[in-house]
Amino acid sequence: MIMTINLISKDNTLWAADEFIQYFSRMGNIEDYLRYVKKETVKSFSALTSFEDEFLNEDIHPNDMEFDIHFVGDRFQNGLPQDYYKTMLGAVSSHNNEANIPGRELRWMVYEKNTKKLIGFIRFGSPTINSKPRNIWLGKPANLSLMNRHTAMGFVIVPSQPFGYNYLGGKLLALLCCSHFARETISKVFDKEIALFETTSLYGSTTSASQYDGLKPFMRYKGLTESKFTPLLHDDAFHRLHNRFKEWNDNTPLTDNKASSKKMKRQSKMISIIKNSMKEYGMKDELETFTDTIDMALNLTQKKRFYISDYGYGNVREVLCGEQDKLVRGQNWDKFYLENIITWWKKKASKRYDKLKAEGRFRDKVELWTQDEDIQIIR
Numbered sequence: 584m585i586m587t588i589n590l591i592s593k594d595n596t597l598w599a600a601d602e603f604i605q606y607f608s609r610m611g612n613i614e615d616y617l618r619y620v621k622k623e624t625v626k627s628f629s630a631l632t633s634f635e636d637e638f639l640n641e642d643i644h645p646n647d648m649e650f651d652i653h654f655v656g657d658r659f660q661n662g663l664p665q666d667y668y669k670t671m672l673g674a675v676s677s678h679n680n681e682a683n684i685p686g687r688e689l690r691w692m693v694y695e696k697n698t699k700k701l702i703g704f705i706r707f708g709s710p711t712i713n714s715k716p717r718n719i720w721l722g723k724p725a726n727l728s729l730m731n732r733h734t735a736m737g738f739v740i741v742p743s744q745p746f747g748y749n750y751l752g753g754k755l756l757a758l759l760c761c762s763h764f765a766r767e768t769i770s771k772v773f774d775k776e777i778a779l780f781e782t783t784s785l786y787g788s789t790t791s792a793s794q795y796d797g798l799k800p801f802m803r804y805k806g807l808t809e810s811k812f813t814p815l816l817h818d819d820a821f822h823r824l825h826n827r828f829k830e831w832n833d834n835t836p837l838t839d840n841k842a843s844s845k846k847m848k849r850q851s852k853m854i855s856i857i858k859n860s861m862k863e864y865g866m867k868d869e870l871e872t873f874t875d876t877i878d879m880a881l882n883l884t885q886k887k888r889f890y891i892s893d894y895g896y897g898n899v900r901e902v903l904c905g906e907q908d909k910l911v912r913g914q915n916w917d918k919f920y921l922e923n924i925i926t927w928w929k930k931k932a933s934k935r936y937d938k939l940k941a942e943g944r945f946r947d948k949v950e951l952w953t954q955d956e957d958i959q960i961i962r
Contacts, residue, residue, distance in 0.1 A: 587852060588832050589859050595831060596860040599853065600873045602824050606816060607880040634674050635949045638743040639700035642947065645750055645932035648695055650702070650925070652759070655690035663692055672704045674951045676741045687773045690739075693756065695746075702746045703756045706739035707769055710781055716806030716889040717781065721904055729903050735769045737782035740794075745946035749939060750932045753794030757782070758928055761801040761892040764921040778899050778910050783808060784888035795890045797931075800915045801924065807886040813854065814880055815846055825849055828856070895919040 591599070654661075655668045668690055691705040710730055718724050737760050742752030759765060760780055770777045780802075784793040795802050815821065828849075829836055837852040838845050854877060861870040893899040897913030917923065939945040 587835070587837050587856075588828075589856060590863055591828075591831050591856060591860050593860070593864050593866075595827070596857055596864065596866070597869065599824060599827065600857050600861070600869065602820070603816075603854070603857070603880075604873065604876045606820055607814075607876050634671065634951060637671065637701050638675070638949045638951075639695050639698055639702050639746045640947050640949045641698055641700070642945065643695070643698070645929045645936055647697070648750075648929075649697060650755075650759075651694045651696045652764075653692045653694060655692060665690070668692060668704065671701060672739065672741065675743045676704070676739075676952075688738075689769060689772050691759075693759065701743055703742040703752055704739050705737065705741075705756055705760060707735050707760070707765075708738050709773075710734040710736045714781070714889065715809050717891075720805050720891070721900060723904065725903060726905055729905060732775050733778040733899070733903060735773065735775075735777050735780055737780065740782060744950035745948065747794075748946055749936060751794075751928070751935050754798060754931065755925075755928050757795050757798060758801055758924045759921075761798075761894065761919060762921040762924050763894065763919050766894045766919075776910070778894060778896050778902065780892040780894065782890050784890075793888050793890075795888070800895075800918065801927075802890050802892045805889050805891055808889050809886065813850065813877060815850060821846065821850065824853060828853055 653663050656662045656665055671692070687709050689707040692701060693703045693705065694700060695702050712727065713724075737757075740753065740756045740760060742756055746752040760782070765780070766777050769775070782795065784795065793804075796804065816824065825837065836845075837849045857873060858870065860866075861873065893913070895913050895916035895918060896902075896910050898907055898911045901907040902910055918927070936945070
């Protein structure tokens, strides 16, 4: 067990507190936070515009499209490099995606087959331990062993633009996650028997809708998650702070390097040490200012819309609750085959495409993250 300090010097306390205050005081809402973090991350990329030719922006009717799913990582034959996935995703996603994720994971890059152009990114992982809407759906807290055996979560489901806008691209990627192909692949890679897929909207109640809405019977909305945590500092700001705390802690990290959610735990520990030190030195006014800043940061986070897919099984809830042992196919089972899912999407996407063309709103410009302030944040 790692021992950590509980107090730092008065000068160090003031410096560390000011780092948090300066970071969060420039943000009035979740969009400000997301934009700031993303723009700081983009500074580490070079010549993002050189990637434009990688992404689909051709004018093609959805009925003429076919898709290839490319696996990411050297454990797969002909797997794409992890760094390539990270760079391409970073070019289109407003979210600051972590490079290294603990636990099992599976990453896909999806291409339109005829043009060989990239249209989106997917990352599967192990489910979160606790979820209020999941518990309500189950009728009780989940059995963690059964959840771990039968459940996967979608952490990244991001279409490139303008494919997402023109063709309901986010819905296509979500549907791919709900396919029997995805279920069988995840089960094999994770060595599980997957029967439930979960995901959440990316930015919570910033909008009242999500790309996952309107996908019944494949995916269903099950309520809002709880959300009460301090947003994470972006990489440079976080490492600048934690490196100093590490020095003050006898050159020892504030948590074990192998700990889950170590960044969040280390940030929480830094906040706790600052508050303890301010109390110790009688810094009443400074403590009030610092506490107000952290409380304001807490309000930047939002409840997220929670969605599930049962892959067409008829008794997933009963199996997860331990009431039944064997999964049983439901009446919608055949709809979840990949070819049927894509056919369903093509009908929806065709209506969208035809409407945009008729109204002159079809987009043909690839959207990439640069220093441009005008890029749409919710994506």
